[in-house]
Amino acid sequence: MADGLLSGVDWLCEGVAFLLVSAMRGLLRLLGLLLAGLGKLLLLVLKLAAWPFMRLGRFLRGRRNRAWQCLSLSGEDFEAYVARVLEDNGFRDVELTSVSGDQGVDILATRGGKRYAIQCKNYEDAVGNFAVQEAYAGCEYYECDVAAVICPGTYTRAARELAESTGVLLWDGKRLSHMMKISGRKPKRGGRSRQKTR
Secondary structure, eight states: OHHHHHHHHHHHHHHHHHHHHHHHHHHHHHHHHHHHHHHHHHHHHHHHHHHHHHHHHHHHHHHHTGGGGGGGSOHHHHHHHHHHHHHHTTOEEEEEOOSSSOTTOSEEEEETTEEEEEEEOOOSSOBOHHHHHHHHHHHHHTTOSEEEEEOSSOBOHHHHHHHHHHTOEEEOHHHHHHHHHHHOOOOOOOOOOOSBOO
8 A cells, every 4th residue: 555655646746747847848938939029029120120221321322322333334335424424414515535546535515605625534443633634634635624534433632632723623423423313314335436426
């Protein structure tokens, strides 16, 4: 009878232990599911909170980088594209100069009664003062009123200083982006025609 009683107590203890272990496993699993759910909920809340900032960032990058799309163009395609953009921005008699012997000027154009000599530099790096020198010399050669350099990026400090002292206009990526927005044209690869674009 003592053996039976011990067996019963042993069986009862095993049952209680089994129930406790099962309950602990269930609680741990429930806790894990709860934490996973809270983690997903927190991630969703963070995404929702970040969404306006991500949209703003994409918008600003898109506006800032509009001119950088031109870097996919060859030098000649860039010049032809800029010529069309200039026309869309009110320039008239827009003409691409000859490939060889252009005397540092890629585009000749008229606006507001003034003739512009424009040097195009499709560089990712900052454009140096050599481009300013070319535009200035080309402006004199073609007997234009205004010399300008246009690029999708920026200019070196030396280029800005020389441009200020010579009166050469520097149209950077910000200015080109604005002109592209007005134009509505997207940069496309294609042949360059060395004649008046209109």
